Amino acid sequence: MDSLAQINEYSLEGQTSSMPQVTSVSQLSDVQPTDWAFQALQSLVERYGCIAGYPDGTYRGNRAMTRYEFAAGLNACLDRINELIAAGLADKVSREDLAVLQRLQEEFAAELATLRGRVDALEARVAELEANQFSTTTKLSGEVIFANQIGIDEDDALDGATEATFGYRARLNLNTSFTGEDLLRTRLQARDINTVSSDTYGLSYGGSSDGDFELDDLFYTFPVGSTQVLIGANSIGCDDYVVSTISPLDSSSGGSTSDFGFPTQYAMGCTGNAGAGLIFQIADGISVDLGYSAEDAASPAQGEGLFNGDYGAIAQLTALDLFGALDWAFTYVNGYASGGFNNGFAEVANTYGTQANLKFDWFELGGGVAYTDFNGLGANDSSEQWSYQFTLAFNDVGFEGSQVGVLTGALPWDEGVEDQSWLTEV
The missing domain is CATH 2.40.160 (Porin)
Known part of the structure; x- marks a missing residue:
């Protein structure tokens, strides 16, 4: 089951209220700290610790990001949520957060698809090099x-x-x-x-x-x-x-x-x-x-x-x-x-x-x-x-x-x- 389907399944279970309407960011070239998507991801990062790419382990939410940078951060949070669900800790993830993730995936579907395609291509190239290299030493x-x-x-x-x-x-x-x-x-x-x-x-x-x-x-x-x-x-x-x-x-x-x-x-x-x-x-x-x-x-x-x-x-x-x-x-x-x-x-x-x-x-x-x-x-x-x-x-x-x-x-x-x-x- 892919991450979108899995999160959809958990977000729909017992859902009694719809997510508030928000302004779409699908047409923005950059994601600003004032955008709802930026603030939503920042909130997820703080709660689940899914981004630790800086040397001090903090999430610096004071600068704009390109849509692909944002998608990379979103993908990290998706992976973290899936790890919790797979470990039987779904109760640690609120349904509100699942709904936010679902909306973010929809807004950044194209960037996520491109990112995953690049990762798959890179993994294929690495596998080919490992299979055909003369020696590891x-x-x-x-x-x-x-x-x-x-x-x-x-x-x-x-x-x-x-x-x-x-x-x-x-x-x-x-x-x-x-x-x-x-x-x-x-x-x-x-x-x-x-x-x-x-x-x-x-x-x-x-x-x-x-x-x-x-x-x-x-x-x-x-x-x-x-x-x-x-x-x-x-x-x-x-x-x-x-x-x-x-x-x-x-x-x-x-x-x-x-x-x-x-x-x-x-x-x-x-x-x-x-x-x-x-x-x-x-x-x-x-x-x-x-x-x-x-x-x-x-x-x-x-x-x-x-x-x-x-x-x-x-x-x-x-x-x-x-x-x-x-x-x-x-x-x-x-x-x-x-x-x-x-x-x-x-x-x-x-x-x-x-x-x-x-x-x-x-x-x-x-x-x-x-x-x-x-x-x-x-x-x-x-x-x-x-x-x-x-x-x-x-x-x-x-x-x-x-x-x-x-x-x-x-x-x-x-x-x-x-x-x-x-x-x-x-």
Whole structure:
């Protein structure tokens, strides 16, 4: 039984007198506090407490309402009266109030019908979304990069011969949150882009899985008080343990196409695959970031495992939005590679780097420098390397969210070597 029929039934039982004639409000665009309908609803609200939409729980009857606002309030009172009747408390509702509700329903029948139609449509949309959503806790996103390359070797450059290639990288990201503050990241990746292999100047999205999807990222991060904890099980590098690398061009998805857009201190001497990290928030925008990754954490073999094999450890002091415009970080990385970072001998590497980025309304200007001390365990196997870079990024060029960047700098070179290799990318 709908609310109108139910109220009609109760209002007609034992009714001995008719309701006094009142002025119709059906033609009014707004309902004023002086209108009979307004005063009637206000009286119902005060007796049955059917509107509690204000923070203090009061009904403020000192302003005009549109007919649809009034209908929403009337609908709330209808629901409240029906609840009392359904609970067997019909004696708590006076027949005069039932008669008033009947009259109000007649005066605002069109608005009530529209309101209920909108509610039904909204409920249907919500039901459809719930039935078709991917997950209540997981968001799925994807990304595909297509790359066309033209390579020229030293001999072919003289006669103009070139080799053109076409490749791709596809990623599926599954971001899951159980509490709203944590994040479980699972990333699947397939790629087939053959390119120069280098930690500092190869393609940032290069590599090949022969077209097969592989587990690329798997980590879980969650807060403990003001400290952020990260546990990684696959493909976790030193940069995953820090709040920011500071460089605006470090992303393989939307930044530099070369690995040089990624500050050198996160690549030189840092190996790893699985591990854990902590981010200590010591002040607003200032944090101490720590992390440790092992290359073969799951292997029980001698010279491998979580602490006996190749590893990378990072400590970074990060400061964001200093003076409202400056991001800065100082980074230290310690790493060990049994096969060496630059040759076949075991090496320990200590890398020190700093990066800064100054942000203006529509562009960003930054740069950084890194120094690495390689201590080889073989004869005459130690070296020192330097590198530096400058970045310039223009934001929202053409459309919101876009970025045009310029990157230039010196690739890592051995100290004492006069010739330096430069890379410039636009």
